[in-house]
Amino acid sequence: MSNPYNQSVMPPAEMPKTYSPGEIEPRVYEHWEAAGYFAPAGSGEAHYCIVIPPPNVTGTLHMGHAFQDTIMDALTRTHRMRGQRTLWQPGTDHAGIATQMVVERQLEAEGMRRTQLTREAFVERVWAWKEQSGGTIGRQMRRLGASVDWSRERFTMDAGLSRAVIEAFVRLYERGLIYRGKRLVNWDPKLLTALSDLEVLSSEEQGSLWHLRYPLLPEGAASPSAPAGAATPEYLVVATTRPETMLGDTAVAVNPHDERYRALIGRKVRLPLTGREIPIIADDYVDPAFGSGCVKITPAHDFNDYAIGRRHDLPLINVFTPDARLNDQAPEALRGLPRYTARERILEQLAALELIERIEPHQLMIPRGDRSGEIIEPYLTDQWYVSIAALAGPAIASVQNGRVRFVPENWSKTYFQWMHNIQDWCISRQLWWGHRIPAWYDDADNIYVARTAEEAGAQARARHGREVPLRQDADVLDTWFSSGLWPFSTLGWPDATPELASFYPTDVLVTGFDIIFFWVARMIMMGLAFMDEVPFRAVYIHGLIRDAEGQKMSKSKGNVIDPIDVIDGIELPALLAKRTAGLMQPHLAAGIERATRKQFPNGIPAHGTDALRFTFAQLATQSRDLRFDLARVEANRKFCNKLWNVARFALGALASSADEVSAPAPAAAGAAAMPPMLSPADRWIRSRLGATISAVDAAVADYRFDLAASALYEFTWNELCDWYVEIIKPTLRPEAQAQARAAARATLGSVFETLLRLLHPLMPFITEEIWQRLAPLVGVRGKTIMLAPWPRAADFPRDADADAEIGWVRGVIEGVRQIKGEMDIAMRRVPLLLAHAGQADLERLRRHAALLSYLAALTEIRVLAPGEAAPPAAVALLGELTLLVPMAGLIEPASELARLEKLVQKNRQELARARAKLGNQQFIDNAPAEVVTQERERLADFERREAGLARQIQQVRALAQQSKPDGRHDGASGARAGAEGAP
Numbered sequence: 001m002s003n004p005y006n007q008s009v010m011p012p013a014e015m016p017k018t019y020s021p022g023e024i025e026p027r028v029y030e031h032w033e034a035a036g037y038f039a040p041a042g043s044g045e046a047h048y049c050i051v052i053p054p055p056n057v058t059g060t061l062h063m064g065h066a067f068q069d070t071i072m073d074a075l076t077r078t079h080r081m082r083g084q085r086t087l088w089q090p091g092t093d094h095a096g097i098a099t100q101m102v103v104e105r106q107l108e109a110e111g112m113r114r115t116q117l118t119r120e121a122f123v124e125r126v127w128a129w130k131e132q133s134g135g136t137i138g139r140q141m142r143r144l145g146a147s148v149d150w151s152r153e154r155f156t157m158d159a160g161l162s163r164a165v166i167e168a169f170v171r172l173y174e175r176g177l178i179y180r181g182k183r184l185v186n187w188d189p190k191l192l193t194a195l196s197d198l199e200v201l202s203s204e205e206q207g208s209l210w211h212l213r214y215p216l217l218p219e220g221a222a223s224p225s226a227p228a229g230a231a232t233p234e235y236l237v238v239a240t241t242r243p244e245t246m247l248g249d250t251a252v253a254v255n256p257h258d259e260r261y262r263a264l265i266g267r268k269v270r271l272p273l274t275g276r277e278i279p280i281i282a283d284d285y286v287d288p289a290f291g292s293g294c295v296k297i298t299p300a301h302d303f304n305d306y307a308i309g310r311r312h313d314l315p316l317i318n319v320f321t322p323d324a325r326l327n328d329q330a331p332e333a334l335r336g337l338p339r340y341t342a343r344e345r346i347l348e349q350l351a352a353l354e355l356i357e358r359i360e361p362h363q364l365m366i367p368r369g370d371r372s373g374e375i376i377e378p379y380l381t382d383q384w385y386v387s388i389a390a391l392a393g394p395a396i397a398s399v400q401n402g403r404v405r406f407v408p409e410n411w412s413k414t415y416f417q418w419m420h421n422i423q424d425w426c427i428s429r430q431l432w433w434g435h436r437i438p439a440w441y442d443d444a445d446n447i448y449v450a451r452t453a454e455e456a457g458a459q460a461r462a463r464h465g466r467e468v469p470l471r472q473d474a475d476v477l478d479t480w481f482s483s484g485l486w487p488f489s490t491l492g493w494p495d496a497t498p499e500l501a502s503f504y505p506t507d508v509l510v511t512g513f514d515i516i517f518f519w520v521a522r523m524i525m526m527g528l529a530f531m532d533e534v535p536f537r538a539v540y541i542h543g544l545i546r547d548a549e550g551q552k553m554s555k556s557k558g559n560v561i562d563p564i565d566v567i568d569g570i571e572l573p574a575l576l577a578k579r580t581a582g583l584m585q586p587h588l589a590a591g592i593e594r595a596t597r598k599q600f601p602n603g604i605p606a607h608g609t610d611a612l613r614f615t616f617a618q619l620a621t622q623s624r625d626l627r628f629d630l631a632r633v634e635a636n637r638k639f640c641n642k643l644w645n646v647a648r649f650a651l652g653a654l655a656s657s658a659d660e661v662s663a664p665a666p667a668a669a670g671a672a673a674m675p676p677m678l679s680p681a682d683r684w685i686r687s688r689l690g691a692t693i694s695a696v697d698a699a700v701a702d703y704r705f706d707l708a709a710s711a712l713y714e715f716t717w718n719e720l721c722d723w724y725v726e727i728i729k730p731t732l733r734p735e736a737q738a739q740a741r742a743a744a745r746a747t748l749g750s751v752f753e754t755l756l757r758l759l760h761p762l763m764p765f766i767t768e769e770i771w772q773r774l775a776p777l778v779g780v781r782g783k784t785i786m787l788a789p790w791p792r793a794a795d796f797p798r799d800a801d802a803d804a805e806i807g808w809v810r811g812v813i814e815g816v817r818q819i820k821g822e823m824d825i826a827m828r829r830v831p832l833l834l835a836h837a838g839q840a841d842l843e844r845l846r847r848h849a850a851l852l853s854y855l856a857a858l859t860e861i862r863v864l865a866p867g868e869a870a871p872p873a874a875v876a877l878l879g880e881l882t883l884l885v886p887m888a889g890l891i892e893p894a895s896e897l898a899r900l901e902k903l904v905q906k907n908r909q910e911l912a913r914a915r916a917k918l919g920n921q922q923f924i925d926n927a928p929a930e931v932v933t934q935e936r937e938r939l940a941d942f943e944r945r946e947a948g949l950a951r952q953i954q955q956v957r958a959l960a961q962q963s964k965p966d967g968r969h970d971g972a973s974g975a976r977a978g979a980e981g982a983p
Helices: 021-035 063-081 096-109 119-133 136-143 159-174 243-248 303-312 339-352 389-400 411-419 453-464 479-484 498-503 513-531 563-568 572-580 586-599 609-619 630-659 680-701 705-728 738-759 764-778 800-822 839-847 849-856 893-918 921-926 929-962
Strands: 047-051 085-089 178-188 193-195 200-215 235-240 251-254 268-270 277-282 294-297 356-369 377-386 405-407 439-441 447-449 506-512 536-542 544-546 625-627 832-836 860-863 873-878 881-886
Touching: 021 136, 021 563, 021 609, 021 764, 047 063, 047 498, 047 506, 063 085, 063 506, 063 536, 063 544, 063 563, 063 609, 063 680, 085 498, 096 119, 136 563, 159 178, 159 447, 159 479, 159 513, 193 377, 200 243, 200 268, 200 294, 235 243, 235 294, 243 339, 251 303, 294 303, 339 356, 389 411, 389 513, 405 411, 411 513, 439 453, 447 453, 479 513, 506 513, 513 536, 563 609, 572 586, 609 630, 609 705, 609 764, 630 705, 630 738, 630 764, 680 705, 680 738, 680 800, 705 738, 705 800, 705 849, 738 764, 800 839, 800 849, 800 873, 800 881, 839 849, 839 860, 849 860, 873 929, 893 921, 893 929
Parallel strands: 047 085, 251 277, 405 536, 506 536, 544 625, 832 860
Antiparallel strands: 178 193, 178 377, 200 235, 200 356, 251 294, 268 277, 439 447, 832 881, 873 881
16 A cells, blocks of 8 residues: 655645544554554564453453553553564454354354254354454454554464463373362353353342251250250251252251250251251351351252361262253152242242241342353362462462562452462363363273374373274363463464564553453463463553443443444444344343433544543553543543644644754654754743653553553643743744744754654554654654654753743743633733732843733733832732732723622532531541542632632722722832833
8 A cells, every 4th residue: 555654645744624533543553554563673682562361252342442452552552662572462262152152143043053063063153153253353453543463363262372272281181280070160051061250240139038947857865965954846947048959958057156056966857858867067157147047058059068068078969950950869740840940849848848937038149140141050060170279379479579560569469369269270161162172081981181182092092902982072171271371372382482482471461350360360370380480570450441420331231332432423323223233131222222312312423542542541540440431532532633733833833944944954753953042931841841751651660541641631731732832922923033933943843743752652543643744844754653762751851940930930821810710801801910029020020021921911011119009909929929910990890799799609508518518427427438528628619719709809899999980090100020022
């Protein structure tokens, strides 16, 4: 393709009046990718690498992904500009359960079931679907400006990564760290597979607590430990929320310190409906205050009961089939019934036997599969496990000794808490889509773990001395197993590739706190196990993106926002159709539509990528919850407009200088020479830029992108645009001194070009578009801003004298503007400014009289003689300098008093409300601390406003008393400051 930045095609100073991100961004990204700028470049020793947390290939990027990608891209672009050989490694995860469900739904739409196909045919269907729809995420990432090396894109099921997964499994097995065993797992009766804890979502639901009577069997005399005169009960009452599991009970447990039941420990009860006798055991797990203090123990159907069963060597009786029907362990009349139908029959039979004492409503946590929505069943099955203890020890030590650091550091406590209590990891899943477990069985169920079927066959021949038929394990590996290898498998492991040597360990992992356990910890364990080195030096944990009200974004609430919709905009009808399309729970559609119409009555306007990315940077605090408000994106769209407009001003000023001063010699970015004659304003803006570079460097080093964005916003909008550009406008006029004009232009070009490089990692598109036009005018060479050098604070040293001088000028202007604002004086009116000034302030007034008059729209500046009385005037203080704006002729006293009295009334109402709220101790005790603090700040503001209004009223009344009949005041005489320079 042709270079869109070919200067012969597009003159550098030619720039549209309107900033149009929809036109700029796709064009710029296409050029970057075609030019190969994202690939690691250079041969230096410094390397930098980030691996992307692989999104599920089934889905699309949500706000959390977009936020995460913005942070990673900002880091990548910053280090690339610092000259490091930089790699941002992209890829996607095969998402075993989610992907299989998508294809199964497609089959159901065709009237077919997965089991009607062979495994091979089904997997072919999945691969075909992946090829068809797997590019969605890539397209979204491009729209977000992600500078990943697309030539290295990986997929967890591609040939290279599949080989790495098999190799890792075999090596762990050979080290005795993988085994097969019968354990209790989270089981999805609909998908017929084990699930990880991350794939189970628990929520509080209304249920019942059944108090059931278990008949106590007679067994000799009462125990000697029984209290004197205690009567032996005929039955024990146990409380349960799942009566259908009672058929698998193998004990009743009581607390060993519960005096009510100590005499019964060791006795037995008869399990209703089964005829089995089960023991009464003592265990500290039992809470005497819950229910009756007696707990049924069902080790094969409850995780807590499973642990108790192991402590007491209880039998495990599984009463369910894989699809949660009662199996042959149940009485014949109940066999084959679905679990909740069976519950009703069991309760009917218990009621007939008078074995139900009472039923109570009860709120309980119900676990459901996050994909199927089915209630999860604790289920006893044969699964493959990683023996985790040997891997956990080094992983814990790597964080303790600082080889891996968490940012913020407090997340290391969460990591340690889980790692110190870690359990063996169930890595098998009963699916067809995924990495099939490399284990084979002979007819005697001997296991042969191998890299290939041929290798397994050789093991079997060695064992039996002959060829024996083998069958491969039908299960696949947990998706987190392959993801755990991601930092080194994507770089070519198990081969010793140049990329592995250069980029492992990676520098930082950017991820959410919700997968510290399931992914972060496992990557650290796997990295140490196979690479003898941690997979990353830092783990930056970011918060969860919520909506403007602080609610978690979810499809069912209708508050999910697609980042691409924010970038490109979407009209309301299209947004409604998008949000309800393919909705799994159709009954939610009406609520989603109401929420959408309320939140976006006119749809979502286009904001552009840079505005969204800068918003994400502002959100990147160390808070756990990050509130996304579209109003903030709109404000940053205006920030982009501001940058665009100041670029047009700068380009116009620099292009017009060609006829008057010679252009600087071409130089590398950031090295343009500065003319020797710099004004205080020129020196000040360079000093402020140096401080901004230092602030951004420190913020990026600490992963505080919110602070970096704040520093950049403050410098760009407030210091460069609102102050420096305004200060130099008179200097840039043709009648101004040539040397001063040249210095201002050179300063403007150098500072603005450097600012673009500083902004680039957060706002890549607009900065590239402007830089391509600006660079030739300031003598900077380079093909793209993304390969230009990162700004150095040393190139813009701090200048304390200039900071003080321009700081004083700003103080005077802000004082005059404050007076105008408080007195409701039109900003462009040209009043007289009076001043009480010491010698130092007097000198500054003389030096800057012309500038002050220009910026504050003043007609005259007068310095009052010592002891000279001033007319009624509004006052502002700046150190020892007193500024006075006479009110005569600027306001009509009676009207102004009426206006101020209305403001006083309104302020007093707000003040009373704030005082009442803070005087309510219940509010102080119960409201969040930040809400109370905010209310106290509001109270202080209202009190300050009341004092200010009182001063204004006093001044206006003085003016009213002293005014002459024609409404004018005599004014005051005094020495005129800077007579030669004042207008």
